[in-house]
Amino acid sequence: MKHSAAAALGHGHGQGRRRSLSSHVLVFSLVVFVFVLYSEDFSCILIRPFHRRYRTEQQVDAEARVADKDGAAECDVFAGEWVYEPAARPLYAEEECPYIQPQLTCQAHGRPDSGYQHWRWQPRACSLPRFNATFMLEKLRGKRLMFVGDSLNRGQFTSMVCLLHRAIPDAAKSMQTFGSLTVFKAKDYDASIEFYWAPFLVESNSDDAVVHRITDRIVRVGSIMKHARYWKGADIVVFNTYLWWMAGRKMKILRGPFGRETKNITEMATEDAYRLALRRTVKWVEESMDARRNRVVFVTMSPSHPRGMALCSSKEWGGDPAGNCYNETAPIGEAGYWGSGTSKSMMRVAGDVLRRSRVPVTLLNITQLSEYRKDAHTQIYKKQWGPLSRAQLADPQSYADCIHWCLPGLPDTWNELLYAKIFFSMPKSQPRAFAV
Incomplete structure (x- = not known):
């Protein structure tokens, strides 16, 4: 039991x-x-707090993209106007950035006005994302951002370093120069911002980063590997080349190597030589850059006011017929202004060549928005390359630099546009030709 x-x-x-x-x-x-x-409701409940915390930590604007006011995916950030905004500009002080070359420190060299520092570019159909140094450094973690070109591109490189360096402790950053290559390192991010001197992109007799003030310029339009071996492995490459080509209607072309006795030199129309050099650059991009992980940017022509180093006229913007950019303190106010400071034929060549690249090239079209900025050049307020004559000192317009730009100043806007294009908008499958 x-x-x-x-x-x-x-x-x-x-x-x-x-x-x-x-x-x-x-x-x-x-x-x-x-x-x-009710999975969608649960996912919103679970994910939303983490999403909010992430965006707060990154300090990104509410809309982290370049968005059209009407809701379109993208707008033309290069069409707009300059807005005077002294409360928000400049983005850094000249004396706070130790990396600015003395050729660009206008306040330190006696410029009496500072209004050129206070202008902000406002696109017509959208607003640019606010530049955030910490966010950009995170995006560059483990990467190389490289600027390749001439002194105007070096000015943009310097501007970028000035925009970023305050977010990096002194012990965690460095700047070194190795011949044609200058490297700024953000050690905690394993990131580098670099500049490589190559004014023609291809090999030339002006390739020395220090001694290059050569009037009789010679290029090898098919030779690029002397320089390009230093670009290999860069994640983002920002090219420019224009100013050094504008020495005349003809360009001297070397068919063989440079040596003690340089031979086999012929002349070619400047536009044709420029086309060949850009084609060689595009070929290197196609062979060396991976569209899935690399970004290639081409900065369009930086204008002068007016073009040329001699005494020339500012009457094209309503100024003194005997003047130039000297003593100019405000931008040109005429909407759609297009002066003689850039060659439209050279712009068409660049647009045609880059449009055919099999690897997408992002155009940073700074030309017309920079045309307005006759006030932003270094003028006479810079370190001079040599002693000035009595005649020059008596006539400052005769030696005013109407090509390069003060820092802080216009190149900071170029970098805001670069920041927007590479981080907040998708590259188009093929770049468009320049609108000229």
């Missing part, structure tokens, strides 16, 4: 366990059913 009772009791406990297990399975199944049915 006891045995039978124990067996019956065990049997009862077994049935209870099975009923309990069945109940748990039923409850679990019901929870799964409800979760699946």
Whole structure:
């Protein structure tokens, strides 16, 4: 009897366990059913707090993209106007950035006005994302951003370093120069911002980063590897080349290597030589850059006011017929202004060549927005390359630099546009030709 009772009791406990297990399975199944049915609501509840915290930590604007006011995916950030905004500009102080070359420190060299520092570019159909140094450094973590070109591109490189360096402790950053290559390192991010001197992109007799003030310029339009071996491995490459080509209608072309006796020199129309050099650059991009992980940017022509180093006229913007950019303190106000400071034929050549690249090239079209900025040049407020004559000192317009730009100043806007294009908008499958 006891045995039978124990067996019956065990049997009862077994049935209870099975009923309990069945109940748990039923409850679990019901929870799964409800979760699946309302999965979108649950995902919003679970994900939203993390999403908010991430964006707060990154300090990104509410809309982290270049968006059209009407809701379109992208707008033309290069069409707009200059807005005077002294409360928000400049983005850094000249004396706070130790990396600015003395050829660009206008306040330190006696410029009496500072209004050129306070202008902000406002696109017509959208607003640019606010430049955030920490966010950009995070985007550059483990990467190389390289500027390749002439002194105007070096000015943009310097501007970028000035925009970023305050977000990096002194012990965690460095700047070194190795011949034609200058490297700024953000050590905590394993990131580098670099500049490589190559005014023609291809090989030339002006390739020395220090001694290059050569009037009789010679290029090898098919030779690029002397320089390009230093660009290999860069994640973002920002090219420019224009100013050094504008020495005349003809360009001297070397068919063989440079040597003690440079031979086989012929002349070619400047536009044709420029086309060949850009084609060689595009070929290197196609062979060396991966469109899935690399970005290639081409900065369009930086204008002068007006073009040329000699005394020339500012009458094209309503100024003194005997003047130039000297003593100019405000931008040109005429909407759609297009002066003589850039060669439209050279712009068409660049647009045509870059449009054909199999690897997408992002155009940073700074030309017309920079045309307005006759006030932003270094003028006479810079370190001079050599002693000035009495005649020059008596006539400052005669040696005013109407090509390069003060820092802080216009190149900071170029970098705001670069920041927007590479981090907040998708590159088009093929670049468009310049609108000229």
